[in-house]
Amino acid sequence: MYQDDHDIQYKVQLSTWKKIISIIFKSKRHLILLIFFSAMLAVLDGAIPLFTRYAIDTYFVGGDYSTWPYYVIANILLATGFGLFVWGFIHQAGIIEAETSYELRRQAFKNLQRLSYSYFDKTPQGWVMARMTSDARRLSLIISWGLVDFVWAGLSMIIILVVLYLTFFKLALIVTIVVPIMLVVAYYFRKLILKQHRFARKFNSQLTAQYSEGFLGAKTTKSLSIEDSNFDEFSLTANNLKRASIKAVISSALFSSILLVLAYVAVSTTMISGSMFVLETVITLGTLQMFINYTVNFFEPVMAISRILSDFQNAQASAERIVGLIETKADIVDRKDVEERYGTLFIDHKENWEDLKGDVEFKDVTFHYNEDETILENFNLKVSSGQSVALVGHTGSGKTTIINLLSRFYEPISGSILIDGKDYRERSIHWLHKRIGYVLQSPHLFSTTVMENIRYGRLDATDEEVMYAAKMVGVDTFVQTLEKGYDTFVGEGGNMLSIGQKQLISFARAVLADPRILILDEATSSIDSESEEIIQQATEKLLSDRTSFIVAHRLSTIVNADIIVMLEMGKIIEMGDHETLLQKRGAYFELYRNQFFKEKSKALEDILD
């Protein structure tokens, strides 16, 4: 489903293009100007041979120079017009290109914000990125410049034909006859060339993949000494790429050569029959020269149109992909009446928002991601305001699902989740998200300053409030050691900071948001013991006085929780506080023992590190 298929759709999808057209129409003014400039250019293009004919007939053959000054002025005007219209259409096409790609990205991005978390869970990032970059770019490029060419070429063809038919229809007929032949040839070749280009592209991405593997796996390759077989595989791909590329070159060379030959069949025919008409003095010498000129010029727009058609065919796939992104519907949406009362994602009706106390209840909740599996079945759990719940269990036991459901990233398939006694679907998603806090297992930082990263928790917080939150969880301590303090740039993905520091910043974010319900997805990745201790203290600060759900890995967090919920295959198998559960000598006991040795032997490894 997520393969980057370069397949061409031969069927035109009307709904897709409707959307695209509505986007282009946003720059209506530029569109009109563009069509105007292209059309004028076609007119002038058509006029040049007429000018030359006039010059030949009047001055060179006729010897009458009385109109010469007017001719000069007209020609300068023509040149000015030409320059102006060329400038105009490039300018307008560029604006339309920029505006279209801007609008495509804007709408796609906005829709992405509306989509539920589940979408991101199953959609590879690269897939979305490709749509936002290359597809948006290609589509807007083809649309804007294709439009220019299309208007220009179409009109040029019409003007040339009209002029020719008006001047002398017998000669014009000759030119017309060649056109359908050319179109058939063009249609056949364009298809072939497109196919060959796709082949070459396929080998090219294979080649890049092999390079990348060669570099990333260099040490492994050396230690296995499989350089020779890797090299053979690579050579084969490089060879395939070369052959496919040359094939494509040959086809396009053959194509354009055949078209040119056809064009000159028409030119030669015009020459012969035109000269005969000149001899019979049916037409002037200037008219003959004009006919020859037009015939030579006529085939440029024909080729342009065949190119545009294949470009559009190519763009169809891009269009579908990006429109698909713009029109994807969110899995989880608010009911109409809820939306009216609470507002939408972008316009809140804050005046109708209730405060949140923090009682949470899972009532007969059943959930699965796919039809053929069961993650949670008739799950029940009641938590009162201010209590902390540690969710423990093996991978796949349903811990993450519970917090995904609680955050309404997903919704129960049956049963309900009550917050302060009311099904959370009775209130808006945005209401919930504004009121719960979420601290991630792997903290996500934006490439901006420490200050802005913390402020992400509550956008209207003052600098003082941000710093206060930072002090609470111990961010302040390491920020003081940074040269620029809170204005330090954290780098892309926060890679200038250590994992522990990143976690602390995401803690500070949650403290700043000051939610009534906090969800903490504890990190499994190990950090050094010193940071571990700081994090532990920060965790305690963070959890105090809130309802909290923790996917817990650290013993200290588990032990301190009010309720420990031990899960297995989506069911609660043990529940209670630490002492009681330990006493049972059951699953929790096993888990605790394993974790104890893991953490302690980590301390042992720390001595080694």
Next chain:
Amino acid sequence: MRTLKLFSLAKGFLLLFLVAALLTIFHQYTYSNVPLFTQYLLKTLLDHPGIAPGNVSVGEVNLPRFLILFFERDEEILSIIMRIAIALMVLQVFRFSMRFIELWLKGALQEKLAEKMRIRLYSHIQDLNYAYHNKSDSGDLIQRVTSDVETTTGFLTGRMLDVVHLFSTLFFGAYQLIFINPTMVWVALAIVPIVGLASSIYFVKIEKIFDDIEKTESKMMTVVQENLSGSRVVRAFANEAFEVEKMEVKNTEYRDALKRANKIVAIYWGVMDFIAINQYLVIIALGVYSVQNGTMDAAGVAASLALIGMLIWPIRGLGRIINDFGKALVASDRINEILDQPSEYLNDGTLTPEVKGGITFKHVSFKFDDTNDHLLKDVSFDIKPGQTVAIIGRTGSGKSTIINLLLRMYDYDQGDIYIDGIRLKDISKKYIRNHIGVVLQEPFLYSKTVYENIAIAHKTADKFKVYKAAETAALEKDIKTFKQGYETLVGEKGTTLSGGQKQRVAIARVLVSDKPILIFDDALSAVDTKTDLMIREALLNKDYKHTTIIITHRITTAKEADQIIVLDQGHIEAIGTHDVLSKQPGLYKKLWDIQGKLEHEFKAMLKEASEDVSR
């Protein structure tokens, strides 16, 4: 010098290039003849009585003699016209056939050169030593071998032929014009330097804006990318509207940069076309003057109008060629920087002795050239064939360095290493690597099937052997859970394996053939203790004798080795068996004691907890 190096990349393609260049020149020559056919036709008609009274043609048409003779073989004007048209047709068919061959050759030239460079680079990079790979950024390398290769080959073939094209067009255009009217050539050529200069300036200017475009685009993409990878955070803090605003700013900046570039493009082309049309006017004016003078006729003017295009249009490409030359220089520098690195096989041994598994380090020291700290200092030990040896020590104590030296990933600078009494440096690198099975801490899997990954070094291995290796590495169970079993695709495009699964695939990989030396460089770190033990037992039971080196953090693993080497800051702190080391003071004893204490602690805590509850 840089230019020379750029062109030397195309070595071996000179002949092909010359043929393509000749064809290009030929193409331009024949092209310059096409307007002359019209000229001749018009001239014939002009001279025909009753068509243009009072006009006579002036001068000769510069077509090859045989053509003129062919045209004039018959006095009948219709026949002459037919001859002209047919000759033109024949010429064009011939010309387009040649053009077809020319384009083909050009394409082949470019693709062949690219293929050669790609293969050369791949092979060369494979042969570079591990130190180079270690310090180079793979993203940057990819950039060099893909887009830099394209830029370079594109310039060396396409752009260089464009230069040939440009000058031959200019030359033949001027050549034909001289025959019609010499003055016209000078008038037309006067514009060449102006257009050339303008286009050069234009390309320098636009280049800067293109930089801007790239920068704003990458900033915008960062916003998108961070929004995607942080989709949970965005939702959790309900900051969707804020994100949309953030994107709006970057999206707008990018759009505006695009528009700025386009403004310049539009002005440039507008001005160029204005100049070109005016040039036509000048030619016509000159024609009017010459016709009055009697030095030119209508046919000549018509031909000059067609020829003048040959002088104007190509110059506009000059800026682009100059611009691409600059880019190609930079790109070829980056390619040559790789090719200038010496291959690691320049310094290789030649012996291929039988390897039994005896390893001796004698006073070995190692440090990187650019640092003063020794990673290994005066390390000596002796491993007998068939022994199991554990190496234990802190991070950075030099454990992995020992392995890297043994595999000759690095070369030691003092002391010596012997394999079964033969100097390691005298043995062929590939040969010794072939006889040491090493499992790295973070093994790399190729994007192939599980089966192919296990059999990667022995593609023709017996199926049974591959399955057996998977079994020994405790991988069978995992493979059964995969939908496609052994045929499951792993790596970037396939299933993602867990760290432990990856390590076990890597273990299976070295077990397919019976290697006399097996090394586990902390290779079981992501595998749980139970499986760890299972694998080690399976290894012990293998039915051939092999030396095993295990680098580990787990003291319980080290405990069972025949010999334990304790490393500290690059030198050996102690060597001995568990029984000896656990009794003498030192790092090993310290570790062992803590392990014991831990177990004690846990028991005590349990007791405490149960007392709490019972109270």
